[in-house]
Amino acid sequence: MRLTIATWNINSVRLRINLVARFVEEWAPDVICLQETKCRDSEFPLSSFHKLGYPHVAINGQKGYHGVAIASKLPLTGIDRRGFCEKGDARHLAATVTPDAARAPVRLHNFYVPAGGDEPDPLINPKFAHKLAFLDEMAAWMGAETLAASDAIVVGDLNIAPLEADVWSHKALLSVVSHTPIEVEKLGLVLASGPWVDAMRRYVPAEEKLYTWWSYRARDWALSNRGRRLDHVWVSESLAPRLGGMQVVAESRGWERPSDHAPVLVHLDF
DNA sequence: ATGTCGTGAAGGTCACGA
Numbered sequence: 001m002r003l004t005i006a007t008w009n010i011n012s013v014r015l016r017i018n019l020v021a022r023f024v025e026e027w028a029p030d031v032i033c034l035q036e037t038k039c040r041d042s043e044f045p046l047s048s049f050h051k052l053g054y055p056h057v058a059i060n061g062q063k064g065y066h067g068v069a070i071a072s073k074l075p076l077t078g079i080d081r082r083g084f085c086e087k088g089d090a091r092h093l094a095a096t097v098t099p100d101a102a103r104a105p106v107r108l109h110n111f112y113v114p115a116g117g118d119e120p121d122p123l124i125n126p127k128f129a130h131k132l133a134f135l136d137e138m139a140a141w142m143g144a145e146t147l148a149a150s151d152a153i154v155v156g157d158l159n160i161a162p163l164e165a166d167v168w169s170h171k172a173l174l175s176v177v178s179h180t181p182i183e184v185e186k187l188g189l190v191l192a193s194g195p196w197v198d199a200m201r202r203y204v205p206a207e208e209k210l211y212t213w214w215s216y217r218a219r220d221w222a223l224s225n226r227g228r229r230l231d232h233v234w235v236s237e238s239l240a241p242r243l244g245g246m247q248v249v250a251e252s253r254g255w256e257r258p259s260d261h262a263p264v265l266v267h268l269d270f
Numbered sequence: 271a272t273g274t275c276g277t278g279a280a281g282g283t284c285a286c287g288a
Contacts, residue, residue, distance in 0.1 A: 011288085012276055036288085038277065064277050065287070115288050127287085159288095216288095217273035224271090260275075260288085 003099040007155035009261035013037040035112040035157040037067035062090040100270040111156035135186035148194035148236040166229035196234040203246040244269040
């Protein structure tokens, strides 16, 4: 069978539930991982997901900020939420899907890494310090738990564009939070806590521009095309041979009242 | 190129985070 997994920073799931509907009707992912749902669990539009064909939904929300969710056509087991940096933020959600009863299950981790504020100096910007600490804790925990030792996937808005071709201008963004060397280094340590494989870059060469986010502030996001690849899909090395394709659904950025992030889809063939 | 969004608590707009 083919398992299609999507990840999308939706920037308010309640405001954009109709965009979620349009996306899943056109792309029919088996599992959709959302970030920035921005609502309490009691406010989550659960019945909308049920009507869209996703009877299994795991949520980790909070009032107004952050929040992650996993909606699935297949049963979700082992639902778990980890807190990072003792902040009480809803930034992680894990669940297991079993695409093929004859195979080992796949563990899925959905992350929303802190954005980090504007000033790229942890000594004067507590939000940037939090982002760096979050990455350190992520690497330590993922390594200690050996998450990549069995079939596993990490998705989410990691809020870092690590490669030069992950941003519209490497030079211009070297001191812009999301592309600073210290963040890129720490994200590299998270990746190396695996072995994890950057699934998106299996399909687009490292030298080729690839974006998942375009600022709301551009007059014309498509014309200026000053994007960044902030959203990621990593698979354990054991799953890499199962990779069967990847798309960034950039057209969604042009939909009415869009999220500033586009969904990323990855296909796995079992 | 400091511009545009979403939320919440007010209170008919602003602060904050992104």
